[in-house]
Amino acid sequence: MNHSKQTFVTAFALFSLFFGAGNLILPPFLGYNGGESWLWVTLGFSVSAVVIPILAIYGYARLQGTMLDFAKKVSPWFAILYAVLVYAISVSLPSPRTASVTYEMAIQPYFEISSLWTSSLYFALVLLFVLNRTKIISLIGKFLTPLIILILLAIIGIGIFSDIEPIRASIFDNSFTSGILEGYQTFDAIGGVVVGGVIVISLALQGTYNYEEKKSMIAKSGLWAGIGLFCIYGGLIALGAFKSGTLQVENRTELLTLLSTTTLGSIGTAFLGVLVALACFTTAVGIVTGTSDFVKGIAGNSQFAYRITAVLGCLLGVAVGQFDVHYIIDIAVPALMFIYPITIVLILLNALPERFASPVVFKGVTLVTLLFSIPDFLQFVISETAVTQIKSWIPLAEHSLGWVLPALAIFLIINFFHKTSKVSIKS
Structure with missing residues (x-):
């Protein structure tokens, strides 16, 4: 594959690995609550959910190592402790949350099936992708991401260019900082240090590119993925704001469902179900793969350790995925308040x-x-x-x-x- 084509495939893969459960359900509700200040919350949200994560990818383009390299200048023991903490949080919260969101928005409204069966099948497919990791970039970048983007653009485009209703006032004391803190919940800064390693290793396994070629491709793909994320986030936030004067909702998933129905009609809920399942699935694949890569690396490049970690990560996803989406979001807050600032400064310093x-x-x-x-x-x-x-x-x-x-x-x-x-x- 030539460099330009590989760059765009990698950019699509990065976009999809970043764009998971939180990235889909958080922006519209943020715009809904931000109301007339939707531009400010968009800027704040973009700082923590676009700029910082893409800088992490740029840092990986330079280092072309693992998360241990990201923190090694502090000290070797701190690097190990930080990496273990990040991967533990990732497989315990954002990864299971993808299954929970998929069940609540794509399965429960249409099928009489338990969340346990849904999560089990969901993470069985995740495990299948993780165990075939050499094909991850190609499968996600070529096939899954374009479908995700098309459905998103349809919902955003029709919604924004329809009649704009009166927009309500913002409920936030400071819309910009509220946007930044809401961006924490996407886990994208943590995602940057997790999936960045996945991209580096996946390209290295192809064995066809030297250091400079990989550096250029990773940096450029990160930029394109960042532009895509900014456009989608801005569109979803604006859509939530433009409908804030007429819709009465209490939570994030309810708003997203209403927005898809009002823009695409009855078929919108079906499209939304497909969108949610794809967006969540690709993120779960990235998290479990990144965690398995890390354990494999510290276990002497053991493929057995990689497989065992993948299986355990998926089993944990099934267990925690039984909880309500909003409960998982709430219990994640303390962990995010602790690990996110450290992650941000490490990303900035590496860039x-x-x-x-x-x-x-x-x-x-x-x-x-x-x-x-x-x-x-x-x-x-x-x-x-x-x-x-x-x-x-x-x-x-x-x-x-x-x-x-x-x-x-x-x-x-x-x-x-x-x-x-x-x-x-x-x-």
């Missing part, structure tokens, strides 16, 4: 030139980010009142972004002293 991201910078910024993320984590584990006084002293903490300014300050201070010391030595 920067080496001269600005020395091991000392990695250590300092990561440590400060970890410390200032603890109040946000405790807010959901203990209670908000217990950490109110602490958060009152931290800038942006009221928006659950208290780690941002301290991390930026440490980054600038360390680089300043590093540059100053170099000048002193030269003089």
Whole structure:
């Protein structure tokens, strides 16, 4: 396959691996609640659900390694701990959530079948794809993603270009930061460090491209996937906002179902079912494959370890997938508040030139980010009142972004002293 064709196939695969359950059900409800401020929530959502994940892909294009390479500048033990935590969260929450969303939106309305049977069949198919991982990019990029995009464009296009109803006012105190935090729930930053490794390994297994060729293809495919994600997210958010004055809904899945029905009529629910199943399935494949790759790597490149991890990841998906979608979203919040800021700073540091991201910078910024993320984590584990006084002293903490300014300050201070010391030595 020539480079241009491989780049676009990889871009389609990346889009599909990112675009899962949360990416489908979160944006319309965000636009619905954002109302007149839908542009601001789109920008905020795009920061955490598009820009950061695509920077992760760019980082992988440079490193062409595993998640351990992403965090190794902090320390080897931290890299292992971070990777284990990320993969554990991924197979325990976003992966099972894809099965739960598929059941609630694509199976339950049409068939009298239990969620256990649905999840079992669903993850059996996931396992089949994972065990045939050399074909993942081709199967997803060539066949599944184009169908997903066509259905999405039909729903968005018809909805946006129909009569726009009165748009209600935003319910958010700060629409931009609300968009950023809602983007956490897509798991896309975590997805970036998981599926980025899948893409690197999948291309390496083909054995036909050198380092520079793979770097170029991964970076370009990440850019195209990011543009696609931004357009789809913006369209879904706008669609939710444009219908916010007339529709009365209580949850995310209900809104998405209504939007598909009002845009595509009775056939819209059938299309939505296909869309949900495809979008969720490809994400689950990416997560289980990435986790299996990681365990295989630390187990001495053992194919047996890869297979066992794939099976266990799918069994866990069946078990957790029995829970309600909204329950899974709620229990994910504390984990996201803890791991997401660390993931974001690691992605940003890996995307920067080496001269600005020395091991000392990695250590300092990561440590400060970890410390200032603890109040946000405790807010959901203990209670908000217990950490109110602490958060009152931290800038942006009221928006659950208290780690941002301290991390930026440490980054600038360390680089300043590093540059100053170099000048002193030269003089």
